[in-house]
Amino acid sequence: MTPDQIQSAVAAAMPQAVEDLKRLSAIPSVAFPGHPEEPVLAAAAVTEELLRSAGLPHVQQIPVEGSFPAVYGEAPAPPGAPTVLLYAHYDVQPPGDPAAWRTPPFEPTLIDGKLLYGRGTADDKSGIISHVIALRAFQGRFPVGIKVIVEGQEEYAGERLEAFVERNPDLLRADAIVVADTGNPRVGDPSVTTSLRGMAAFTIEVRTLNEPVHSGQFGGAAPDALAALMRMLTALHDENGDIRVPGLPRGTFLGQGPSEEEFRKTTGVLDQVSLVGSGSLADRLWSSYAITVTGLDVPTVSGAINAVQAVARARVTVRVPPAGDPKTTVDAVMDFLRQVTPWGAKVAITDFVVGSGFHADSGGKARAALNRAMERAFGRSPRDVGAGGSIPLVNTLVKQFPAAEILLFGAEDEDAATHAPNERVDLEELHRVAATEALFLHELALDA
Template sequence: MDPIDAGRLREDLERLVRIPSIAFEGHPRAPLDEAAALVRELLPGSRFVDVPGEAPSVYAEYGSGEPTVLLYAHYDVQPAPPEGWKSDPFEPTLREGRLYGRGAADDKSGVVAHLGALRAHGFDPPVRVKVLIEGSEENGRQRILEVVEREPDLMRADVLVIADGGNWKLGEPTLCTTLRGHGKLTVTLRTLKNALHSGMFGGAAPDALLALTRLLATLHDADGAVAVDGLFEGEWAGADLPEADFRRQAGVLDGVQLIGPGSVGDRLWARHAISVLGLDAPAVEGAGNIVIPAARAKVAVRVPPGADPRASMAAVEAHLRARAPWGAHVEIEVEPASSPLALRADAAAARALEAAYGKPVAVMGNGGSIPLVAHLAEVYPDAAIVLWGAQDSDAAQIHAANESVSLEELEKSALTEALLLKQLAP
C-alpha cells in the first residue's frame, strides 16, 4: 500500500469545490453535469448511472475477490447564499490548515477520501470495491432509491462505507452506530375569514399567529423536554459527548441552558427531538396593524432507534390536533419519517480508525438521518454499514456559511479507508 498523497487530495478537492453543483430547483443543471464529469474523470473506468429526473451518479468497480466493499459519497452541495462567508464559497480558500468552500466537507471530502484510498492501492485494491458517487443527495428527493429498486445488485456489498459524516471532535476517531429517523408536519391554523384591523377587532377576535405559537409551545415542557405522550425514549449506552464540547460546537450563548433531561448523548441519539423549521406569517418589516386570520409552521420530528416512525408521527399529529387553542381550525400535512437505524460497530472499521489516528475509537450516534442508509439496510440486511468521514463537528459548518474541512482530517480519512480495504482482504 502506498502512502496517501496529501497534495493530490487537496488538488482534487479544490477542483470539485470550484463547481457550484447545487441540485435544487432554481439552480442551473450545467454545474452538476460538470461535477459528474470531473468525478468520472477522477475515477478510471467509471460510468454514469441514470437517476430519474436528477444529475447522474458515477459508478466504478476495482479489484476482485471477497469481500465486496461499496464506497459511497455525493458530489452535490447545499446552496451557498453569500451572507456570512469570509471568502467566495466556490473559490476554495486555505486558512490555518482548513480548506473553506461549499461542499469542502459535505460531501466532496467524502469523494476525495475514496479517491485517496483507491490511489493508495493503485486502483487495484485487495478486495472487490464498488464506488457510487451520487449527484442529488442534498435535495431530499432521494431518487437514487429508484436506482436501488431498479438495479438491486448495483450497490450490493458485504460492507457499505458511507463517507458522509465525521468525528465528534477534530482528531478524535469516531464510529457512528445510530441514525435517527426524520419526519415533518406542516401545521396550518385558521381563525378568521379575513384579516381585521387590530384597533377595531383586537382583544376579542382570535389571532391565528398567536394561536399557532401557543400550540407549538405545547410540544415541550418548561425545561425543553418533548411533551408529546406516547413517544418511545431510550438511553444512550455508548460514549457520551461532554456538555462543554457540545456547547462550544453548537455555539450556545453564555448563560443559555441546554434543553431536556438526561445526558447529551441521550438527547442527541436516543430520544425524540422536535423543532420548528419555519413559520409563514407577516414579516416584522412592514407589518400592519392586523389580526391575522391564518398562519402555518413546519415542524420536524427526529425519531430515535427503537421507536416506530409511523407511531411517532401519529402521536405528534394527534397532540397538535387536540391542543389547538380557541377552537382554531387545524390542517396538518404529514411527511412520513424515515426509519431510524441502529448499526453494529464494525470491528475491521474500528481497527482501521485506531491505526490511522493512533488512539482509541469513540462509538457515538448521529442525530441526523441519511434516508439512503436506512433503505440500504433494508435492501441489504446482511451488509455491515460504516458511517464516517472528514466532517468534524468542531468547525466543518456543513450547510452553513464558512463550511470547511481540515486537510489533516481528510488525509487521515483517506488513510483509514485504505487500511480498511487492506484489513478486509483474506
C-alpha cells in the same frame, strides 16, 4: 502494497485532492426545489471525472427516477477477495444568509493552511474526495472489489435513491459498505458511528381569516394565525425542553457522549443560556426524539405591516431514535398539534417525508479491519458514537444487504458547521480519514 506505501501514496495525493475539493465545492449543487438544476448536474459531471481519475475502469452517470443522476463506479474483485461499496453525495444544503458567512459560501477559502471553508467542503464533498484519495493510492490495482455510488439529492429528503437500490440490488451488492457522511466528535478523535436517528418532517399551515386585516381596527378580536401557530409549536415542549407529545419517551445510549463543556463550545451556546431536555447528552442527541421548527412562512420584520395574519406556515422536523418508527412518530406529533390548535383554526399538514434510523450490529471482519486501519491512521483505536442526524439510505442498505457490514465514518467533525454558515473541513482530518479508508481496503483483503 504495504501499509507504509499506502500511507505514503495517500500523503502524495493530498495536494491534488485539495484542489479537486476546491473545484467541486465551488459548484452550488443545491438540489432543493426552486434552485437551478445546472449546478447540480455540473457537480455530477465533476464527480464522474474524479472517479475516473481514481483508476476505476467503469464509471457512469445513472438516471434516478424523480431525482438527479447518481454517479456509479466499479472495479471487479480479485479472485477470492470481497467487494466494498463506497457511498457519498454531491448535493449540498442551501447556503442560507450570505451575510452570516465569513467567506463566500461557494468560493472555497483556505484559512490557516488547513481549514477549507465553503458549503459542501465537509458535507459531503469531503466524502467524495476521501474515496478518490483512497482509490488513487492503489493506482488501479485494488486489493478488493470496488463499487462506488454518489447520489445527487440526499439533502432534500425523499426516497429516490432508496427506491433505486430496491430495484437494482445486484448493482450495489457488496460484502462491506462504507458510508462517508459522518465524522468524529473532535478532530483527531477516531470514531465509528454505530447508530443514526431516523427522521420525519412535514409542513403545517394554520388559517384563521380569509385575508389579513388591519390590526388597529380588528386586533383584539380577530384570530391571528401566526399567534395560533406559535401557541401550537411551543406546546410541543415543556418548560424544561422535554417533549410533551405522548408516546415519545426519552431513550438511552450506552456509549459515552460529549461533556456539557464540549457540547456548549461546539454548538456555540451563549453564556448563561441553559441546555434543554433531560437525561445524558448522549441520550438526548443519539437515542431520543427531538422536534425542531426549521422554517416559518410569516411576514419578515423588514416587510411587516400592521395587520392580523390570516395564514402562517411552519416546517417541522422530528428526529426519531434508531429503533423508532418515523411514520408512527410523525402521526403522533401531527395529532398532538391538532389537539392543541386554538380558536378552531383551520389546519392543513402537507409535504411529508420519513426516513428510518440505523443501529449497527456488533461487527465482524470488516469492523475489525476498520479498527486496525483507523488505529494506524489516527494513532489510537476508534470508539463507538451515535449521530443525531439521519441518512435514510442506510436503512435501505440494511434491508437489501443484511449480510453486509455497514461502516460509517468520515471527515465531518462536530466543529465542521455542516448545514450552517461557515462550513469547513479540516484538511489534516481529511488526510487521516482517506488514509483510514485506503488502509481498510488493504486490511480487509488480508482477511479474505
